[in-house]
Amino acid sequence: MNKLSYGLLGLISTQPLTGYDLTAKINRFWRSTHSAIYPLLSDLTVKGYIECVSEKQSGKPDKKIYTLSDSGRELLNEWFSSETGSEVIRDEASLKMYCIKCMDEETANKLFDELEIRYKNKIDEYKKALLKLKDTSLEQENAAFGGYILTQRALAKAEIDLCWCQWVRKVYKETDMNFMESSFTDYR
Amino acid sequence: MNKLSYGLLGLISTQPLTGYDLTAKINRFWRSTHSAIYPLLSDLTVKGYIECVSEKQSGKPDKKIYTLSDSGRELLNEWFSSETGSEVIRDEASLKMYCIKCMDEETANKLFDELEIRYKNKIDEYKKALLKLKDTSLEQENAAFGGYILTQRALAKAEIDLCWCQWVRKVYKETDMNFMESSFTDYR
């Protein structure tokens, strides 16, 4: 059982879902692809933590709808009480930003442009997701609550990223002053 | 060449560093371990992007100090201008928080406690790192600038995480009201 497997179990615990649904849902909090998820779902089924019902479709592969079993629910509760692993971050933008003073000005400005657009798009995306959640909240309350709080957090972080990028652009330009004088905390 | 290799090249570009130094430095922005980094440094040396000078030590393995070569500098500049990959996040805390409404109250409160302590520790750590940077800025300006802006960002995000966790705890308790009424943006 790896962390992703627990995550899948967690999502399934709030409502029955297909591998396709799970791939889309989990990606907001845990980077993954369907190629990693489908084999894990097979494993979880073999181990008896989830159960699967097939729904016939025309033109598409049968839809496999997964639900949590009793032993899956037990395992989930153990996971809830276990120590939480620390966040894994791998951000190429950070690696580049570390070197910002080594780039020529044109390259640096292009990087600022690229990142600002990216963070603005994220903000839009999360705002839209929040509006969408307002419609679907009535039936699936537990899942909606989870989706709501996590999207609020993602939005807040995207806003920080945008603001930070604008601050760095400003501080980068002011080469004559001591950069330690400009605190991002004050700028926010 | 994977992203981590470019990151190592980037760090070395600002100052000569050992594998041990690199492991410590890069971890703030890119989760990795020495077991992944040492083989990459060998590869980069064979390919001629970095050069290595050994310094004899007693009781410890020789210290290998890496510097960037001309072809390494060229490759770095190409990377600076290339499209930036999107951030990879894998956060077990998010996976658990999605299920917060499915946990019993005691488990949920323990999770809130665990995460708040974690975020507070991070905030302390980054504040200390910022103070430390004020002393070392004079000689290594480019590296200090990179370290400074990235630590400011990490601090801002840790503060958001703590604030968010406290907000979720509050909203979680208020079970009778519609949770969509409570916006994290207003709470901040």
Add this chain to the structure above:
DNA sequence: TATGACATGTAACATGTTACATGATTCT
């Protein structure tokens, strides 16, 4: 008429983690 959403799966390859291996010096 072409792109994207829907829907599942496998294979080859790349990358990451954990444990093993060694050992002096400094801090608590």
Add this chain to the structure above:
DNA sequence: AGAATCATGTAACATGTTACATGTCATA
């Protein structure tokens, strides 16, 4: 006395990514 820091490296195993494979329907 024991833990942490410094310092490099390999091996076995676990995990993740990209490409391949198939095919319909709805939207732009």
